[in-house]
Every structure is written in structure tokens, then in C-alpha cells.
Amino acid sequence: MRVEVDGAPVEVPEGATLLEAVRAAGARVPTLCFDERLAPFGACRVCLVGVEGQDKPVASCTTPCRDGMRIDTRDPAARRVAGAVVELVLSELPEPPAAHTELAAVARELGVGELRWTGRVHEKRHDMRHPYLALQNELCISCGRCVRICDEVQGAFALTATGRGFEANIAAGIDAGFRDSTCVSCGACADTCPTDAITELSLLALAGTTTEEAQA
Numbered sequence: 001m002r003v004e005v006d007g008a009p010v011e012v013p014e015g016a017t018l019l020e021a022v023r024a025a026g027a028r029v030p031t032l033c034f035d036e037r038l039a040p041f042g043a044c045r046v047c048l049v050g051v052e053g054q055d056k057p058v059a060s061c062t063t064p065c066r067d068g069m070r071i072d073t074r075d076p077a078a079r080r081v082a083g084a085v086v087e088l089v090l091s092e093l094p095e096p097p098a099a100h101t102e103l104a105a106v107a108r109e110l111g112v113g114e115l116r117w118t119g120r121v122h123e124k125r126h127d128m129r130h131p132y133l134a135l136q137n138e139l140c141i142s143c144g145r146c147v148r149i150c151d152e153v154q155g156a157f158a159l160t161a162t163g164r165g166f167e168a169n170i171a172a173g174i175d176a177g178f179r180d181s182t183c184v185s186c187g188a189c190a191d192t193c194p195t196d197a198i199t200e201l202s203l204l205a206l207a208g209t210t211t212e213e214a215q216a
């Protein structure tokens, strides 16, 4: 099937998503809850694109292509909404994400600078019971990537999504703690986490954070 991305024609297989078409065309849209190793989730609303004939931007990671579709990755409404979503996410963090994180890169890509509003901010809460991994709950943005990669790829089912809305977060071992969970220390959750909410203790140490500081 043939679609257009930013005016350029591209062939995609039946069942391809708009995001796959965008990437096949060599174009880009930022993503946050998306990880190509996982089934699309469509939760974050950052991968929005415009589609000719549609009133509102659509999530490119979960929307299937139709023959002849015209996709616009530069749609102003899509970029504006995606930027506002990222700004809201950032406003709930106690500090800006580290520059190397995917969240920081997406904020840069969408031109999100100084936040226009502040509200409730997540309090620092850390689970340091794992021998290799740190869980820094205040950095969790509920993208679900860690839970999904642990379930879908590793099959360990060690992580659980908890709470709703502002309280949404993750816990290890139904909060028995990482050490007493079914975690097999594959590191996939830390690898996919876009904010360092789950990260390797060795990387925290490299960043100059001691275990005692992280536990505080």
C-alpha cells in the first residue's frame, strides 16, 4: 500500500502503522511510551501526527495506515499538543530529567524550554533493595515500558503498575521490593526507561550519586 509522509510517497506493508510509515520515509516524530521491542501502547500522546481529512492529530504508533493516506509529521496542532503533554510530564518531576535521558531528548526535540506552569510534584521515594538496580519512583512518568518489557520480552512479571492519575507509578514484586521479586536482573527495564526511574546502580555511581544519597 502507498501513503505519503510530508509529501513524499512511501510503500508500506498491510497493517503498518503511521509511525512505521514515517520511519520508512526517513522522517521523524518523537515518541515516549513507544519501544519497538514492545506492542504499541498509545498512552503518551507524544507521537501525534496530522492526517489529511482528520480534524484532530492521531497517535502514530497505534493508528494503522490506509492506502492513499497523507501524513503530516509537522502538523502544528500535533506538535503543540505533544509539547504540552511533555511540559505537563516535566512539571510533575522534582527536578529536570538528566540530559542523557530519552525524556530530555524528546523535550529538546519539541522545543520545550522553561515550564509555563508548576503544580504537584512527585516526592522522592526510592527502592534500593535490588543488588544492581535503583528504582526512583519520583522520576516515573507511567509510560509502562518497564512493566511491558519485563512481561512481554523477559517474561519475568517482576514489575507492577500501581495507582492512577498523578499517583500512577510502578512497584517491584507487588512492592515486596526488587530483591524479593521474580526479577532475573536482565536489565531490560533500565534499558527501556526514558527517565532513569529505573537505572543501574553503577550508572548512578558514575553520575556521582552514592547509594546513601539515592536512599535518602
Ligand code: SF4
Residues within 6 Å of the ligand: 146, 149, 150, 154, 156, 157, 158, 159, 182, 183, 184, 185, 186, 187, 188, 189, 190
Ligand atoms: S531487570 Fe528484573 S524487573 Fe527489570 S525487566 Fe529484567 S526481570 Fe524485569
